[in-house]
Amino acid sequence: xxxxxxxxxxxxxxxIGAIGVVVRRNAIVVFMCxxxxxxAANLTLVTFARINGTLEGQVTAFFTMxxxxxxxxxxxxxxxxxxxxxxxxxxxxxxxxxx
Amino acid sequence: xxxxxxxxxxxxxxxxxxxxxxxxxxxLVKKAVHSALLLAFVMITLAIFYIAQDALFLGIVQIxxxxxxxxxxxxxxxxxxxxxxxxxxxxxxxxxxxxxxTAAIGFGGLxxxxxxxxxLGHGAFGLAEAxxxxxxxxxxxxxxxxxxxxFEVISALLITAALxxxxxxxxxxxxxxxxxxxxSIARFRQGxxxxxxxxxxxxxxxxxxxxxxxxxxxxxxxxxNSISATLKARGDILETSQFELGEVDKTVKEEK
Amino acid sequence: xxxxxxxxxxxxxxxxxxxxxxxxxxxxxxxxxxxATLMSASSFAVGLYQLxxxxxxxxxxxxxxxxxxxxxNVASFQVDAGLLLDQLSIxxxxxxxGVGTLIHVYSIxxxxxxxxxxxxxxxxxxxxxxxLLLVLGDSYLNLYVGWEGVGLxxxxxxxxxxxxxxxATASKKAFVMNRIGDxxxxxxxxxxxxxxxxxxFVGVKEASHSASQTALTAIGIMLLVxxxxxxxxxxxxxxxxxxxAGPTPVSALIHAATMVTAGVYLIVRSNFIFDxxxxxxxxxxxxxxxxxxxGALVGTAKDDIKKALAASTMSQIGYMxxxxxxxxAGYAFAIMHLLTHGFFKAGMFLGAGSVMHGxxxxxxxxxxxxxxxxxxxxxxxxxxxxxxxxxxxxFAGFYSKDLxxxxxxxxxxxxxxxxxxxxxxxxxxxxFYMSRVMILTFTSPQRWDNDVHPHESxxxxxxxxxxxxxGSVTSGFLFARGDALAQWLQPVFGExxxxxxEVHLLSPIVVSAMALVAVAIGVAIAVIKYQLSEVAxxxxxxxxxxxxxxxxxxxxxxxxxAVFMRPGQALTRVLVKGDDVVIDGAVRGIGRxxxxxxxxxxxxxxxxxxxxxxxxxxxxxALIAGIWVVTQ
Numbered sequence: 001x002x003x004x005x006x007x008x009x010x011x012x013x014x015x016i017g018a019i020g021v022v023v024r025r026n027a028i029v030v031f032m033c034x035x036x037x038x039x040a041a042n043l044t045l046v047t048f049a050r051i052n053g054t055l056e057g058q059v060t061a062f063f064t065m066x067x068x069x070x071x072x073x074x075x076x077x078x079x080x081x082x083x084x085x086x087x088x089x090x091x092x093x094x095x096x097x098x099x
Numbered sequence: 100x101x102x103x104x105x106x107x108x109x110x111x112x113x114x115x116x117x118x119x120x121x122x123x124x125x126x127l128v129k130k131a132v133h134s135a136l137l138l139a140f141v142m143i144t145l146a147i148f149y150i151a152q153d154a155l156f157l158g159i160v161q162i163x164x165x166x167x168x169x170x171x172x173x174x175x176x177x178x179x180x181x182x183x184x185x186x187x188x189x190x191x192x193x194x195x196x197x198x199x200x201t202a203a204i205g206f207g208g209l210x211x212x213x214x215x216x217x218x219l220g221h222g223a224f225g226l227a228e229a230x231x232x233x234x235x236x237x238x239x240x241x242x243x244x245x246x247x248x249x250f251e252v253i254s255a256l257l258i259t260a261a262l263x264x265x266x267x268x269x270x271x272x273x274x275x276x277x278x279x280x281x282x283s284i285a286r287f288r289q290g291x292x293x294x295x296x297x298x299x300x301x302x303x304x305x306x307x308x309x310x311x312x313x314x315x316x317x318x319x320x321x322x323x324n325s326i327s328a329t330l331k332a333r334g335d336i337l338e339t340s341q342f343e344l345g346e347v348d349k350t351v352k353e354e355k
Numbered sequence: 356x357x358x359x360x361x362x363x364x365x366x367x368x369x370x371x372x373x374x375x376x377x378x379x380x381x382x383x384x385x386x387x388x389x390x391a392t393l394m395s396a397s398s399f400a401v402g403l404y405q406l407x408x409x410x411x412x413x414x415x416x417x418x419x420x421x422x423x424x425x426x427x428n429v430a431s432f433q434v435d436a437g438l439l440l441d442q443l444s445i446x447x448x449x450x451x452x453g454v455g456t457l458i459h460v461y462s463i464x465x466x467x468x469x470x471x472x473x474x475x476x477x478x479x480x481x482x483x484x485x486x487l488l489l490v491l492g493d494s495y496l497n498l499y500v501g502w503e504g505v506g507l508x509x510x511x512x513x514x515x516x517x518x519x520x521x522x523a524t525a526s527k528k529a530f531v532m533n534r535i536g537d538x539x540x541x542x543x544x545x546x547x548x549x550x551x552x553x554x555x556f557v558g559v560k561e562a563s564h565s566a567s568q569t570a571l572t573a574i575g576i577m578l579l580v581x582x583x584x585x586x587x588x589x590x591x592x593x594x595x596x597x598x599x600a601g602p603t604p605v606s607a608l609i610h611a612a613t614m615v616t617a618g619v620y621l622i623v624r625s626n627f628i629f630d631x632x633x634x635x636x637x638x639x640x641x642x643x644x645x646x647x648x649x650g651a652l653v654g655t656a657k658d659d660i661k662k663a664l665a666a667s668t669m670s671q672i673g674y675m676x677x678x679x680x681x682x683x684a685g686y687a688f689a690i691m692h693l694l695t696h697g698f699f700k701a702g703m704f705l706g707a708g709s710v711m712h713g714x715x716x717x718x719x720x721x722x723x724x725x726x727x728x729x730x731x732x733x734x735x736x737x738x739x740x741x742x743x744x745x746x747x748x749x750f751a752g753f754y755s756k757d758l759x760x761x762x763x764x765x766x767x768x769x770x771x772x773x774x775x776x777x778x779x780x781x782x783x784x785x786x787f788y789m790s791r792v793m794i795l796t797f798t799s800p801q802r803w804d805n806d807v808h809p810h811e812s813x814x815x816x817x818x819x820x821x822x823x824x825x826g827s828v829t830s831g832f833l834f835a836r837g838d839a840l841a842q843w844l845q846p847v848f849g850e851x852x853x854x855x856x857e858v859h860l861l862s863p864i865v866v867s868a869m870a871l872v873a874v875a876i877g878v879a880i881a882v883i884k885y886q887l888s889e890v891a892x893x894x895x896x897x898x899x900x901x902x903x904x905x906x907x908x909x910x911x912x913x914x915x916x917a918v919f920m921r922p923g924q925a926l927t928r929v930l931v932k933g934d935d936v937v938i939d940g941a942v943r944g945i946g947r948x949x950x951x952x953x954x955x956x957x958x959x960x961x962x963x964x965x966x967x968x969x970x971x972x973x974x975x976x977a978l979i980a981g982i983w984v985v986t987q
Contacts, residue, residue, distance in 0.1 A: 001103045001107070001108040001111060002103075003101060003103060003152075003223045004214065004215075005111060005115070006111070006148065006152070007214045008211055008214065009115045009118065009119065009148075011207055011210045011211050011214060012119050012122075012207060012211075013118065013119065013122050013141070014207070014210070015203050015204065015206055015207030015210075016119070016122040016123060016125075016126055016203075017122070018199075018202075018203045018206060018972055018975075019126060019199055019200060019203040020125070020126045021965075021968050021972075022195065022199035022203075022965055022968050022969045022972060023126070023190075023195070023196055023199055023200075023965075024126070025191075025965070026131050028131055028135075028173060028176060028177055028180065029125075029131050029134050030965075031173070032125065032134055032135060032138050032173060033125070033126070035138065035165075035169065036122060036125070036138060036141065039141070039142060039145055039165070042145070042157075042161075043145055043148060043149075046148075046149055046152055046154045046157060047152060049152075049154065049226065050101070050152045050153060050154075050223065050224075050225060050226050051101075051219065051223040051224065052219075052224060053223075053224025053225060053226065053228060053229060054229055055226070055229045055230075055234075055237045055238055055241050056241060056245075058154050058156070058157050058234075058238060059238060059241050059242055059246050061154070061157055062156075062157060062160070062238070062242075063246075063249060063250075063253055065157075065160060065161070065164060065165065066253050066256070066257065067253065067256065068165075068169070069164060069165075069168065069169055069257075069260075070256050070257055070259075070260035071260075072169050072172060072173070073172070073260045073261065073263070073264045074260050074263045074264055074267070076172060076173070076176045076264075077263065077264040077267035077268050078267060079176065079180070080176060080179060080180070080267070080268060081267050081268070083179075083180050084270075089180045089181065091963075091964050091965065092191060092192075092963055092964075092965070094964065095961070095962030095963050095964075096962060097960070097962050098960060098961050098962025098963075192961070192963055192965060192966055195965060195966060195969055198969055198973070199969050199972065202969065202972045202973050202976050203972060205976050205980075206972065206975060206976045206979060209976070209979045209980055209983050210979060212983070213979070213982065213983055213986070216986070
């Protein structure tokens with residue numbers, strides 16, 4: 001089997017995550033789709049680490065995971081804060097910056 | 100040079116379609132909790148992929164950190180925000196859905212054809228050489244020599260993120276906390292005195308004080324307000340009649 | 356060349372007077388006129404001193420110079436602010452300061468009732484300073500500074516009573532037409548620098564030996580343009596009549612004796628250029644001849660005494676330009692006529708001022724008459740000037756004008772006959788219209804009403820007139836006797852002056868006889884028409900077409916308006932419109948485009964995070980598509 005197959009899977013997952021970010025209205029589900037995209041990128045990095053024979057791809061994937069975790073922490077805290085004031089978790093309701 | 104063995108091939112061809120389907124499912128289901136669980140499934144499959152690709156440390160970290168911590172965090176927030184929340188299927192912004200789907204499919208198609216076209220100039224090496232001291236040792240060697248600066252910066256980022264979450268979640272009282280006396284006065288100043296003394300807590304005293312047994316009102320009928328709405332919705336309220344006493348012996352025995 | 360330290364005082368004294376009077380303001384009203392006259396007189400005294408010093412030196416050392424400061428010092432272009440006093444300049448210096456001082460004295464009395472008298476004297480001093488700088492400058496650039504200065508002074512003085520819009524317009528007209536001439540001088544200086552590398556008189560004279568014919572012709576033509584502008588020659592003559600809007604002393608000083616002769620000075624000073632460029636010289640005589648006749652014809656139809664004298668000035672300067680264009684033979688005679696003209700024309704203008712003063716400032720000669728009895732001194736001085744201008748011997752004009760006519764004939768061939776004939780014809784017409792002025796003003800029967808009380812002018816007014824009359828009588832004889840002036844000026848005109856031929860096609864006696872016959876005919880016609888017949892008190896309406904055209908200054912204003920003014924105004928309107936529509940429209944269009952683009956782009960700010968995310972996705976697709984295409 002071609003080790004590049006993992007890359008195709010990662011590409012598909014990334015696409016699905018991209019659709020999800022735009023289509024879903026619940027803020028938390030949107031966030032989860034972003035996490036899916038990050039994971040797809042991680043899979044790509046690990047696959048390339050294997051193909052290139054160095055561990056640098058894995059180190060980068062590790063860093064990506066840490067950053068994603070931080071991002072989740074802060075992002076969810078923001079969602080909670082918005083929920084507290086607006087009583088709604090839909091991102092369409094936070095549209096005050098329109099023209 | 101890397102040759103992929105048959106077990107890995109089978110692993111791949113079983114789990115890859117599953118993960119894609121799970122991702123699609125995460126996209127399409129209505130309830131947010133179901134999305135979260137499907138995402139957890141995808142993450143576990145990815146962890147298995149990492150392990151299959153000789154990224155042992157990363158695979159375990161994926162399960163422990165991502166699936167274990169991050170997804171659980173998602174579920175906690177979902178519970179805080181409302182597990183019942185479900186998106187309606189109709190789209191409020193005109194034309195967004197077709198545009199998004201077209202763009203994403205175009206994106207995916209282009210990416211896949213790019214990957215198919217790309218030539219690295221060498222075959223796949225595999226990680227047998229890099230992992231010869233063990234995957235963890237290999238990662239540590241890289242992490243603490245070439246990548247020590249990003250490592251330190253990311254640890255600072257973690258601390259910042261934790262602080263940020265604390266700041267955001269901090270609830271500053273804008274007015275003084277009402278004391279017991281004030282709360283009591285407020286209760287008695289309401290329109291009716293029905294709840295002036297507070298709602299009854301669940302449970303029939305002396306026989307059962309569980310949360311799923313309603314309290315009894317003075318005339319002996321059960322008070323539905325004393326049971327949480329979730330249990331009520333699930334129909335988990337127990338009948339109080341089974342806890343009622345039979346005839347009470349009303350004779351008074353003299354004590355000598 | 357001998358250097359001097361005192362030349363600068365000639366200019367500095369009147370300039371100081373002008374500065375003090377302008378800066379001191381109303382505080383100087385009581386003594387301003389006296390200070391100005393004193394400054395002018397001191398300058399005259401310095402000039403006399405310089406003349407006596409010059410007479411004491413030998414011919415080679417007569418010219419002296421003074422360098423004031425190094426003005427322009429740029430790589431190959433070096434010009435010093437310097438002064439040069441040679442035999443030619445000293446004539447002008449004495450004329451300017453002498454006649455100038457007399458007119459200062461005259462103005463003390465003439466402008467006694469004007470509340471702005473101090474400012475008038477400041478401008479007069481300014482004019483004297485600028486004119487002296489013009490004649491004393493040692494390079495074309497220094498001359499240009501003085502040239503501009505006299506243009507400014509002329510503008511300020513013509514429009515002195517600018518409360519009247521017509522007078523303000525007249526001063527503007529004079530300035531603008533002078534400007535056209537100034538452009539000619541600028542071009543001449545530029546061409547001189549470009550082709551010869553220097554603009555000083557000495558330098559250009561040296562370089563003209565080896566310069567190309569075209570360069571010298573170009574410089575000559577440009578200098579001619581400058582001269583026509585300043586001296587009111589054809590085709591830039593239309594401003595002189597209107598310039599009579601200024602007070603009479605101004606007309607006497609500036610537009611008779613000095614500023615209008617600056618053009619002749621320029622041509623004569625540039626003799627080395629014109630002598631080496633025959634085409635330019637031919638143009639000079641053509642311009643002189645045309646203007647001579649033009650001015651004479653216009654003068655016959657003017658009823659305004661000052662305008663008649665202005666037309667006469669134009670015509671006499673035409674004589675001078677004709678003389679200057681006849682080459683080395685004619686330069687000295689042109690200067691001689693210039694000097695004598697300064698005397699008699701200034702005297703006649705002052706006389707006209709005196710008449711106006713006595714007749715309640717009327718200028719229409721048809722309202723004069725029989726003033727001989729009431730203003731005897733004015734009659735005598737004006738009469739002596741009249742005799743001088745028409746060329747009756749032994750008065751000044753006889754000598755200077757006849758010498759020019761003789762030189763014209765001596766030019767030989769068809770050119771000589773045409774020019775000489777034109778000069779003779781001009782003499783006849785001059786005699787006619789000057790006699791007309793004399794008759795209408797002094798000898799014809801009285802045509803004014805009883806509410807006018809003509810009286811003689813005060814002494815401060817008739818004394819300068821008398822001194823100038825003495826000049827009209829004697830100066831011609833003194834300059835011409837034994838070729839005195841010609842010998843005096845000969846070193847200035849260099850080697851060209853020495854080689855002029857002594858060809859006499861017609862003997863001087865014959866020329867003088869022809870001239871006197873022409874004069875007699877002119878006088879006779881005037882006497883018959885005006886003295887012996889009735890003169891209408893208002894200008895008659897049904898006159899011949901020629902009279903009508905002459906009254907309209909030979910249609911000079913109509914021509915200028917049709918050819919220059921109206922197309923110029925149309926062009927201005929087109930350009931203004933263009934500026935508004937095209938340029939401002941473009942600027943406004945840019946603004947509108949920016950606003951429109953902004954409004955159009957604003958619609959993308961919907962406030963929905965999901966549409967922003969969709970846009971990011973589309974951007975990412977575009978990027979990937981780009982990479983996909985590039986790596987094909």
